[in-house]
Amino acid sequence: MKNLDQVRLKYQEQYKQKLGKNRIVVGLGTCGIAAGGDKVMQNVKEEVAARGLDVEIDFTSCIGMCYREPMVEIALAGAPSVIYGDIFADKVEKLIESHIVNKTPVYEWAVIQIPGEATPYEGIDIMEKSAYYEKQVRSVTSRLGRTNPESIIDYIATGGYEGIEKALQVERPAIIDEIKKSGLRGRGGGGFPTGTKWQFVYDARGDKKYAVCNADEGDPGAFMDRSVLEGDPHSVLEGMMIAGYAIGADEGYIYCRAEYPLAIRRLNLAIAQAEEHGLLGDNILDSGFSFRIKIKAGAGAFVCGEETALLNSIEGLRGMPRVRPPFPANKGLWQKPTVLNNVETYANVPFIIRYGGDWYADMGTEMSKGSKVFCLTGKVNNTGLMEVPMGITLRDIIFSIGGGIQDGKKFKAVQSGGPSGGCIPAEHLDTSIDYDSLTALGAIMGSGGLVVMDETTCMVDVAKFFLNFTQLESCGKCTPCREGTKRMLEILQRICDGKGEMEDIDTLDRLCRVIKNTALCGLGQTCPNPIATTLRYFRSEYEAHIIDKRCPAGVCSALLVYTILANKCTGCGACVRSCPAGAITGEKKGPHAIDTDKCIKCGACIQKCKFDAIIKA
């Protein structure tokens, strides 16, 4: 068998040379580009050219701090790398002038530094010791924001494709044993032990087998898989190759949602590079193992993230779940034995093979090993991507890494696992994050989306939001999900409109129970979770809506009453002019009043009042 030693030595040398130069690296993940990274890159190029500087210009993907994009990294030869945040295009000139020309970092813009072997700058947080990264581990995300995702040189130089090289030298069952030893469980949400799944496919009889990657990430607030695909596409390919070899597949599919054009572009590029290097195709490294990967772009249906609907979609059929059993391990793509894992699961595999299952199992808890990538969004200060060891608490994630709640407000709950998950209230903030603890709370680990909610969030409204999503995205095949989600949404809408009755809660309870018990696929069975958990932890909010016709969080507009505080009102008349319903009256310079019957609760008056004299409650 051939090896990659020569190539790796050459690429390591090139990589080292690149790192040894004065460098400017712009973050060009989707989050960076959305924040203006492209324009920053253009300005960097122009500025460097105009000044005739000898600087290597490079780009990378998202390092995780999406809330500080656009981010730019600058390193002088032999000095620490400084990562700057909020570097909009107009800041580029000053940044280059100071850091490159005058060799002085712009301290007020610096977020973190990575000194490597150099002496750190005073006054800039070192990445590993910074609040955001201190409690994180970086294994599956280790290349994110650090290497150029479009360069196979960077990948191979940083240990890439060592995993498949190592795998091809051992017998196939040994690989499955190593994955079993690692304790890796499916990162897409189900948490099924990956090694066991591979064993099923290995054991399944068939002349043709497939390895399929589920990159149809669709939960609101989830972008882990996108970040991995955009930041380290080769790791996913390598994971799939190792899986393919282990189970005896010669073909793989990546089912990636079409809404991720950058991920698809970088995957295509990575596939082409791997093929050029003889790492994909026939007789890889003279080992006798052949493997090819194709990309199938989804067409926008959330349900295609369900594994059997995904297989139908690849086959060109309507994306509707199939009855299981037979499971994909026995009858999957085109009825052939198929292993189906999600992006993050595959991306973990090369590391496990390189460093061993024991290394991986050292991280995490008894039943949930390793690390997990989460996306923190919502009413939290630091929204972004993070990788944490299993077993960390929600408090650590939200308050240490996430920096607490925006505007100093009070934490109310966090939604874990998207529309299939549930909300977790403040009293459970110290729960260890692992598959089983979250399930016990009525939520799920899910793919890793965490949406934080504060005291201004109405929990009935949250349940309504997720039900609206599942109702629209139900494939329509099974009765409980198709009809049940519609009726649950209608009931929630009535409650938010102040037309709810106490028996609606019983009806919701019954629908939750029946749908969970009878729906065809995982999505249907879990779609009542947002209602079940809000009913469990925030029942009093439902009751306030129904009995008192009041929304405690002040969100449900139909239940709000606008009043003018006479002691604060100056009688300026601004509210009168802004009211489209003519509901406000009052003498000039005297206190005004709102006619509640005429008020349409649009909130225009509150925005116009300069004296905080109007309140809604």
Place this chain on the structure above:
Amino acid sequence: MANVILTINGKEIVVKAGTTVLDAAQEAGFFIPTFCHDPLNPGFGACRICVVEIKGARTLVASCCTEVAHGMVVETESPAVVEARKTIIELLLANHPADCLTCDKNGDCRLQDYAYRYDIRGSSFRGEKHNYPIDDSNPYIIRDMNKCILCGRCVRTCEQVQDRQVINFAFRGFNTKVAPAMDTELAESDCVSCARCLVVCPVGALSYKNLAGKARAYEIRKEPVTCPFCDAGCRFDLNYKGEKVIGVTAKESGEGRPLCLKGRLGLELLYVDKPLTPMLKKDDRFVEVSWAEVLGMDNVLKKLIELKSN
């Protein structure tokens, strides 16, 4: 094949391995309702009305798609099962026109039968109902998608006919419906009016135009007849009201044949007193044609007439 011993409702039962729980229960005399299950085309598992409780299972399971296993303990009418079935029927009724009084399927409708069995007098859910226009563009078939419960049996039986696959599911969520390609009317599609879909429809969503308003289901006596027009021998039903045949309906296709319009119309000509004038699609529109043409006999007839006049 080996036998499997399992317990259904406390009764020990021996069946062949590979049998579904549904078949095993029905064989043992236990009732399980089904909407989407088609014995000729099994394994769809969409309607969920056939769920049963299996000891140790995480959820209720669809009996039509679950194979028996040794030692399995099944309950077909446990409180959880009954609650689930009642809820499913209520959910279907919440989005179903309450016009059984004038529905041609009244008395021959599974939704009605199961509502009766589980004592559902109406749905406790209120909310949006579909309001689709009734598609009577095809001269033989009326499609009322407001009555459709999306069991998919029509879709799957249509798929069995080579070159057809005229209808499929369209749209998502609550808006899911069965439609021809591009959601056109049936007349605009490639439908050949074979009526296989009418054979399997468990509710009033699909009905025969020629029988509309002619008789209640319980006034009709069906007598099977084998189609004599080709050697496939498809089966049809003569629909008697009193002594008169008021129409011919499809029953079951013969070996390797899909059922055909020609066969059904030929039988109507043979048995019905005043059959409606047949129509065929010409230049994408249905037009009235002669019986000779619809039965493919016009050439023969022309030659006979020629011979006679010579």
